[in-house]
Amino acid sequence: MSAEGTPLLSVRNVSIRFGGIVALDGVSFDVAAGTIAGLIGPNGAGKTTLFNCLSRLYRPTGGAILFEGMPILATPRHRIAALGLGRTFQNLALFRSMSVLDNVRIGAHCRMRQGFLAHALALPAVRREEEAARAAAAELVALLDLQPVADVPVAALPFGTQKRVELARALVTRPKLLLLDEPAGGLNHEEVDQLRSLIRDIRDRIGVTVLLVEHHMSLVMSVSDKVVALNFGRVIADGPPAAVQADPDVVRAYLGTEAA
Amino acid sequence: MDMTDRTWRRIGLAALLALACLLPFLVSSYRTFQLTSALSYAIALLGLNILTGYNGQISLGHGAFYAIGAYVAAILMDRFGVPYWATLPAAGAVCLVIGFLFGLPALRLEGLYLALATFALALATPQILKYKLLEDWTGGVQGIVILKPDPPFGLPLDQDQWLYFFTLVVAIVMFWLGRNLLAGRIGRALVAIRDHPIAAETMGVDTAFYKATTFGVSALYTGVAGALGAIVIQFVAPDSFTLFLSITLLVGIVVGGLASISGALWGALFIQFVPNVADHISKAAPWAIYGLFLIAFMYLMPTGIAGFLRTLAARLTRRPSRR
Ligand SMILES: Nc1ncnc2c1ncn2[C@@H]1O[C@H](COP(=O)(O)OP(=O)(O)OP(=O)(O)O)[C@@H](O)[C@H]1O
Ligand SMILES: [Mg+2]
16 A cells, blocks of 8 residues: 555455354455554454454465565464564453563563573573563563552453553564554543553554554544454445545444444 | 562572481481482472473373383383483483373363373373283383492492482472473463463464473473382382372372472472371271361462462561562
């Protein structure tokens, strides 16, 4: 879509079905590097399913996904993070018994190299790598105001705080593209405002491209450079926020559900 | 964790070590023998705890790896004249490979299904050891008798004391390696897989490789422990390695404390000495008494002995202005 060549993410004609349900039906859209893209749609439209295809948790029945121009549908799941595709989960997927700091440090796993033997023998390389991971994690813990709870097991924290831990964990992987699945879920008005500026900072200061799934319309419309709307697994609109918001198909899709 | 916690831990560790070095001079040689056996159990329990406590893979069959380690040691000493200390790396290596290979198909099995597969392993072990075609090596039902090693360098120790110190050093090395393994990236990945395998994989953890390797490492620990056990008891026979041993190891990690390194030591002392205590209390129904002890421990220390001690230490060292 942009003139500078290949988009960072290119979803091409992706389809997936679960039994009789066609959850994604020939979905195609691009996300250009350096942008914030919104992905909207009523409940059950297929937004999370698309994220799960991107992080290889689901295998699409058809289509292709290109990241930096490279097809990723044959890449093993555990290599996705190292490629630069980070994500958060709609319903939280934290490591419950671990502290906030350890959860965030797991994010650095994909950037670390030392294996079983090196760790067992406590080689100097291990100490250096661990120190770097601790520093990187501490930086994001600070950025997301998690310092006061850094040593607390995540399971003991409120939902909103846990969402921030997930965000920190995803950022430590040093993603090029960050997939956010309903980060505003369960947040109050003030927290949504903070989230808005946080998402902008992530793009502007850390230089991470963002694909944002949200039901919070004013948030999506105010931060996104472009918005893709899904309904029943199909793309029904793709364009600038204002145009998508005014699109008759989008208005119809949201009638009777949330206000568009 | 702040400095004072660490200092306390150091002091505790030093005291424990001093006690461990004194004990064989204070107790009878039979007790020394029992303590040596407990140390070998502690190594096995650390191995099982890495697998089950940290990584969340249940094994009802670790007695099989203990048996393999024991037989590797016995056969190497008996048939090939290998010195006793050199059998430990061999036992560990054999179990690492077998554990890894067993861990690969076990990847498809979750929770109770994995428990069943390992249960089958435990059931089959004594019978495989009695198998006619292996008799030349294993000694069949008779087993293998091995000689007790003498202390080297003219050390002023009797055989039991020497074996105790030998086992103590091996245990310290194995615990040091285990602590290192669990302290960083690898340890976090193991717990992450236990807590949320999908999220772990999304964060870049190769769960298949980690689970199989952890199975191998766990088997290695248990195999080394089995080799030590054989040397200490001077005898291996198929019926020492029944399902009961596997269950006992599982009891050890739960009583000692799941996902705790020190828990392996406490659990080992429990499985070594509580049956004796029970036997003293009632010759007629020792296992009923053992059962009561188990229930009481689990009731009073639901997070195991290690968890109980941690809570206790936190209470004792709590300072007024704690963050
Ligand atoms: N693993 C699965 N098995 C069966 N059906 C599934 C599975 N995952 C998703 N679906 C179905 O696919 C459809 C799309 O679900 P998805 O979770 O992607 O919606 P969504 O757009 O994220 O909705 P929401 O806004 O409520 O989060 C739904 O009908 C859902 O029931
Ligand atoms: Mg969803």
